[in-house]
């Protein structure tokens with residue numbers, strides 16, 4: 532397991548500056564927000580307490596970036612310019628998130644959990660960049676030209692694009708396009724590496740769940 536590293540105010544400032552340069556704006560303050568972990572093994576609600584998030588809206592979707600940095604701590608450090616002070620919560624318990632939601636706030640895509648290792652800021656920024664590129668260059672249907680929708684598989688949570696303007700298609704069926712369609716090659720390569728990593732993570736989680744089930748079963752038999 533990689534070493535957990537907290538986020539400093541200096542790291543947060545870099546994140547904030549680069550997200551704003553991409554066109555993200557800070558999400559108005561709320562005490563908590565709830566996001567759903569990607570459908571994979573066990574869907575999980577994640578509560579965000581007083582955490583700073585950023586948002587970018589384009590073409591009917593919005594990208595949300597949750598930084599895992601606490602507003603209260605960031606404000607304290609900003610007052611006195613304390614660049615080396617920690618502004619995030621306990622590293623092992625918390626992570627950063629990038630997701631794409633529709634305009635009513637239903638999430639359709641999760642970039643995966645961004646763990647707080649020493650590469651946290653860089654990884655979160657890469658994920659934010661890819662997500663904003665996807666909605667700014669929303670894929671259009673190769674048959675009817677309509678803007679395609681973000682779809683996800685119910686079993687693995689993997690994403691793809693779909694067009695449901697069936698009447699405009701000769702065979703009256705939906706048209707599908709792969710998730711990374713149109714993404715620049717460098718970004719595609721990075722995204723593929725993450726997907727592999729994520730597949731390994733879920734396989735491990737699944738094995739652990741199966742093992743636990745087997746053990747629990749054994750206990751029941753014994754009593």
Ligand SMILES: [Zn+2]
Nearest residue numbers: 672675694696
């Ligand atoms: Zn179409």
